[in-house]
Amino acid sequence: MKIAVCGSGQAKDQKVLDKAKRIGIEIAQSKNTLLTGGGRGYPYAAVRGAILEDGRVICYSPAKDKEDHISNYNFPFEESAEYIYTNNGIPGRNLDLVQNADAVIIIGGQIGTLNEFTIAFALNMKIGILNSGEITELIPKITEICDKRGESRNVFYSDDVKELIKKLLNAPVSSI
Secondary structure, eight states, X not given: OEEEEEEOSSOOOHXXXXXXXXXXXXXXXTTOEEEEOSOSHHHHHHHHHHHHTTOOXXXXXXXXXXXXXXXXXXXXXXXXXXXXXXXXXXXXXXXHHHHTOSEEEEESOOHHHHHHHHHHHHTTOEEEEEOOSGGGGTHHHHHHHHOSSSGGGGEEEESOHHHHHHHHHHOXXXXX
16 A cells, blocks of 8 residues: 655654654554655654665655755655656646555645645545644644535544554545
């Protein structure tokens, strides 16, 4: 399974950073692939966790190439990760990232994370919400307002990393 980790590039909360890293570790240990948008913050902490476990990581960069990724976007680069340079900018790469995932995990976040969530929600994907502040505090209300065909059945919430990963891996997608 390919699991996209989306969230705040600011990563101000050390406890949430630790949980994000743990998410990467859990994804790698479960032999799944971690996808991100190639940026900083909570998703990058997940990348670091997955790499520690020799997990597969694919980054959907908004840049046109490695140099653009590093110099223009000021994004980190990991030699052991795979990069797909979308040349779609931000938020254009969000669509590429989410469409290539089987499930999405949301950690904190602002407008870009909300964009990734709404794409996944509209595609009726399995979505794990790590209760971590920022936009994750609003997602229950957003799903309530936007749930027209039962899409919210595929949204799972938890404070616990292991529980969240388990829910994503074991839950069937509720078709609409």
